Amino acid sequence: MLCGHCLSSTPAFDETYAPFTYQGEIRHLITTLKFGAHYKNARLLGLLLADHLKLTAQKPDLILPVPLHKARYRERGFNQAIEIAKTVAKELQLPLDLHSCLRHKDTPHQSALTAKQRRKNIKHAFSMTQTISVQHIALLDDVMTTGSTAHELAKLLKAEGVSRVDVWVCARA
Numbered sequence: 001m002l003c004g005h006c007l008s009s010t011p012a013f014d015e016t017y018a019p020f021t022y023q024g025e026i027r028h029l030i031t032t033l034k035f036g037a038h039y040k041n042a043r044l045l046g047l048l049l050a051d052h053l054k055l056t057a058q059k060p061d062l063i064l065p066v067p068l069h070k071a072r073y074r075e076r077g078f079n080q081a082i083e084i085a086k087t088v089a090k091e092l093q094l095p096l097d098l099h100s101c102l103r104h105k106d107t108p109h110q111s112a113l114t115a116k117q118r119r120k121n122i123k124h125a126f127s128m129t130q131t132i133s134v135q136h137i138a139l140l141d142d143v144m145t146t147g148s149t150a151h152e153l154a155k156l157l158k159a160e161g162v163s164r165v166d167v168w169v170c171a172r173a
Contacts, residue, residue, distance in 0.1 A: 010019075011147055012154035013139065015166045020144050021053035022171040029169060030117045030142050034080045042080060045142070045170045046087025052167060053092060060166060061134035062095045063088060064150060066141040067103040067126070084170065100132050101153065119148045126156050136164040145173040 020026040026045075033041035065081035073079060082098060089096040105125035137151055144167060154165040 010149040011151045013147070013167045015057075015151050016144065016147070016169070016172070017053055017057050017166065018115065018144060018169045019049060019173040020137050020147075020171040022126065022173040025153045026171050030080075033083070034076075034142065037055050037077065038082060039078075042083035043053050043087050046084045047091065049168060049170050050083065050091035053088070054138045057138070057166065057168070059092065059094065059134070060136040060138040060164070062103060063092075063134075063138050063140050063168070064153075066139060066153065067101055067107070068172045069103045069125075071106045078161045084142060088140060088168070094138075097132070097137075100128060100155070102129050104129050119146070119151075122148045122152045124152075125171045126153055126168075128160055132157065132160055132162060135162060136166070138166045138168045140168045143173055144169040160164055 010118075022030070026155075029038075029041045029045055033036040033045065063085050065079060065085040067078070068079045068081075085096055088094075103125055104127050105122075107122060107125055137157055139150055143147065143149060147167070150167040159166050
């Protein structure tokens with residue numbers, strides 16, 4: 001289902017695949033992974049997402065987990081998107097790209113911001129570190145709320161020549 005903003009301003013990404021809504025047990029799994037470093041949750045979330053994708057999604061050329069800024073990575077000690085993506089990539093037998101894209105802008109947490117603030121916060125936050133020579137990429141993240149992060153990354157990837165960008169998330173808020 002598309003939100004009002006997506007209806008009035010088409011996002012840069014092509015499709016979104018999200019097997020769950022961000023509530024109940026799924027919310028607990030994601031938040032305890034993200035803020036409690038419960039790594040076992042990443043494997044479970046990855047398996048659940050991979051099972052959904054096997055039935056619904058066209059296989060991309062590679063998976064690109066949404067990068068964290070180095071300051072956030074140091075603070076957290078890991079990138080939850082990478083941890084989930086490792087399992088998904090293994091289950092779907094797809095390459096994982098951890099080096100072509102960088103989050104160079106240290107943005108405040110998106111969770112406390114309005115949709116308009118999220119779009120402004122994430123604008124121009126990413127850059128490419130090397131050329132990507134594939135046509136279809138799946139961006140992978142834990143949760144999608146407004147789609148601002150996915151839009152910004154997809155816009156960058158398409159400017160680099162990627163023709164299709166799908167978004168794979170465990171849950172939609």
